[in-house]
Amino acid sequence: MNRLCTLTAPKGRPREFDLDEALAGALRVFWRNGYEGASMAELTAEMGITKPSLYAAFGNKEALFHKALDLYEREKLAYMTSALDAPTARAVAERLLRGALQMQMSTCDPKGCLSVISSVACSAEAEPIKAEVAKRRASSEAALMKRFDEAKAAGEFPDGLESHALMRYLFAIMQGLSIQAGSGATCTELNQLVETSLSVWPTK
Amino acid sequence: MNRLCTLTAPKGRPREFDLDEALAGALRVFWRNGYEGASMAELTAEMGITKPSLYAAFGNKEALFHKALDLYEREKLAYMTSALDAPTARAVAERLLRGALQMQMSTCDPKGCLSVISSVACSAEAEPIKAEVAKRRASSEAALMKRFDEAKAAGEFPDGLESHALMRYLFAIMQGLSIQAGSGATCTELNQLVETSLSVWPTK
DNA sequence: TACCCTATATACCGAACGGTATGAATAGGC
DNA sequence: GCCTATTCATACCGTTCGGTATATAGGGTA
Numbered sequence: 372m373n374r375l376c377t378l379t380a381p382k383g384r385p386r387e388f389d390l391d392e393a394l395a396g397a398l399r400v401f402w403r404n405g406y407e408g409a410s411m412a413e414l415t416a417e418m419g420i421t422k423p424s425l426y427a428a429f430g431n432k433e434a435l436f437h438k439a440l441d442l443y444e445r446e447k448l449a450y451m452t453s454a455l456d457a458p459t460a461r462a463v464a465e466r467l468l469r470g471a472l473q474m475q476m477s478t479c480d481p482k483g484c485l486s487v488i489s490s491v492a493c494s495a496e497a498e499p500i501k502a503e504v505a506k507r508r509a510s511s512e513a514a515l516m517k518r519f520d521e522a523k524a525a526g527e528f529p530d531g532l533e534s535h536a537l538m539r540y541l542f543a544i545m546q547g548l549s550i551q552a553g554s555g556a557t558c559t560e561l562n563q564l565v566e567t568s569l570s571v572w573p574t575k
Numbered sequence: 576m577n578r579l580c581t582l583t584a585p586k587g588r589p590r591e592f593d594l595d596e597a598l599a600g601a602l603r604v605f606w607r608n609g610y611e612g613a614s615m616a617e618l619t620a621e622m623g624i625t626k627p628s629l630y631a632a633f634g635n636k637e638a639l640f641h642k643a644l645d646l647y648e649r650e651k652l653a654y655m656t657s658a659l660d661a662p663t664a665r666a667v668a669e670r671l672l673r674g675a676l677q678m679q680m681s682t683c684d685p686k687g688c689l690s691v692i693s694s695v696a697c698s699a700e701a702e703p704i705k706a707e708v709a710k711r712r713a714s715s716e717a718a719l720m721k722r723f724d725e726a727k728a729a730g731e732f733p734d735g736l737e738s739h740a741l742m743r744y745l746f747a748i749m750q751g752l753s754i755q756a757g758s759g760a761t762c763t764e765l766n767q768l769v770e771t772s773l774s775v776w777p778t779k
Numbered sequence: 780t781a782c783c784c785t786a787t788a789t790a791c792c793g794a795a796c797g798g799t800a801t802g803a804a805t806a807g808g809c
Numbered sequence: 810g811c812c813t814a815t816t817c818a819t820a821c822c823g824t825t826c827g828g829t830a831t832a833t834a835g836g837g838t839a
Contacts (some may be wrong), residue, residue: 381786384835411827422790422828428786432827436624446675459707483695491687491695494612499659506760532774539755540775541770546754549683551771554694554709556743563740564747568734571744587815588805615797624817626798631818636797 390428393418397429398439402481405492406436406500418422425482436500444507447474450509460522461572463515464541468565469543473553475561483553487546512538529575537573544568577589592660594632597622602643605686610640610704624629639702640693647689651678651744655715664726667719667739668745672769675749677763679756687757691750733779741777748772 389452396418400409411432413452415422429435457463474481519534528537541574548564556564597668602620604613615636633639641665654674661667682773693701694708732741752768760768 381785382760382783382786382837384788384837404698408696408701410698410825412825416821422787423789423830444798479590488695488697489755491692491754492612493692493757494608494614497612501758508758516585529774532771533767536632536771539760539768540748540771543748543751543772544756545743546751547749550691550695550750550754551747552696554705555759560739560743563737567736567740567744568652568747570733571775573775585815586807586813588817590816615793616795627800627819628817630798 384423386428387544388418388420388424390449393420393425394435394438394442397415397435398442398485399481401439402443402483402485402488405488407492407497409493412500413534418423432467433499437503440489440503440507447480447485448511450474454485455514460519460537461574462568463522464572465569467515467541467545468548468568471548472561472565475549476558484549484553487549488553496526512542515541527575529573533572590628590632592624592628594620596623596641597624597629597632598639598642601639602689603685605640605643606647606687606689606692609692610765611696611698612634612749613699637703640709644693644711651684651689652715654678656718659718664723664731664741665778667722667726668755668773668776669773671719671749672752672772675752676765676769679753680762686759688753689752691753692757700757716746719745730779733777736777 378545397409397414400414400417403409404413409432411422411425414432414435415425418425420428425435429438448474451467452469454463454466457466473483474480484506486508489503490508493501516535519528519538522528523532523534528534544564550563551564552561586689601613601618604618604621606719607613607685613636615626617628618636618639619629624632629639633642642734654677658667658670658674663671675688678684690712694705694712697705720742722740723732723742726732727736729740731764741760748768755768756765
């Protein structure tokens with residue numbers, strides 16, 4: 372009995388749906404409705420599978436959310452990591468803001484940011500969800516702060532402006548952007564927000 | 576039968592709880608948990624009354640939320656209207672940011688902003704809630720924009736900076752502030768956010 | 780063909796949801 | 810004292826929640 376064969380030959384009845392497609396459907400529902408607002412009924416409907424299939428493939432609702440959040444960060448927040456490659460702190464900020472804007476202007480995706488939505492939605496049951504999102508956000512914040520530390524060392528910031536303060540400021544704008552996008556702001560308005568933020572970006 | 580007497584002499588059995596205190600309790604629950612996350616059980620527990628009393632006095636959950644939102648705006652967002660009296664746009668922004676900061680630093684109130692929480696929480700049932708919050712926010716935005724229009728007419732803004740763009744920018748920062756406050760940011764961090772925002776505020 | 784393993788579909792679980800019917804308690808008006 | 814009007818407390822309504830038991834269907838292996 373060769374163990375390696377199990378990769379190409381799964382034993383029992385094969386599943387009739389695509390894992391990735393189903394997960395993408397789950398992501399859409401969580402994105403539209405938040406963790407608590409997403410019911411198993413709506414999830415299964417959008418994923419095109421039944422509840423037992425969902426539980427067998429993904430565990431439970433919380434585990435499914437984690438996997439959907441992974442997909443979200445991998446596919447929708449990719450611009451956040453790539454933005455760090457920009458040559459200056461201002462260019463990083465510009466890439467981040469324009470990336471966030473472009474994502475919110477997508478006509479096929481739900482509005483707002485899944486991370487922001489999930490960190491705000493807050494009944495008692497969703498406490499571990501908030502904690503998980505907070506952990507991931509802290510990681511993003513640390514990455515941006517490290518990049519801004521380099522910028523500060525390179526003398527890009529005015530005196531008295533600390534990198535962590537500027538990081539926090541930039542995140543606040545992006546969070547505000549996603550709030551306003553989720554509340555029905557137009558693309559023009561969101562673009563104005565980005566342009567204004569860039570026009571006041573501090574230079575030495 | 577004098578109609579006016581009904582004001583001082585309500586006929587039936589008098590209620591045994593204080594309307595304002597009960598509403599304040601409801602506000603706390605909505606603030607902590609959002610509209611959907613606030614269950615009738617938790618509401619009645621915090622308000623110190625039973626469900627039939629709640630329905631008799633406030634209508635239903637949605638009507639109770641509206642009244643709690645009224646109380647919230649009246650007591651907790653008072654700084655937003657008074658800030659408009661400041662002499663310059665920058666002073667208005669400073670009052671708004673410091674007012675928001677001070678509110679988030681209160682140790683007895685929940686963290687975050689009820690309006691932001693309610694505009695994000697989003698199952699299907701909460702759609703009218705979102706609409707109501709959006710309407711009220713639009714009113715606040717209009718008030719701030721009018722004030723910034725005056726500032727622009729007074730020549731306070733750099734060329735090319737429109738008042739509505741700056742209004743949207745300032746709101747974004749305040750929304751980001753409340754998001755970060757609700758996610759466990761420290762007072763020091765929130766203060767840094769406010770100071771940074773003020774330090775980059777555009778002047779002519 | 781017989782067997783094993785896994786996915787499927789249906790029907791169901793206890794708990795919690797928002798909301799209410801009902802009857803006892805408590806006040807004013809006559 | 811009696812009627813009316815309103816509140817209070819309990820128990821209950823139908824629905825939906827997340828999650829599962831059960832039985833059938835379908836593919837690999839021998």
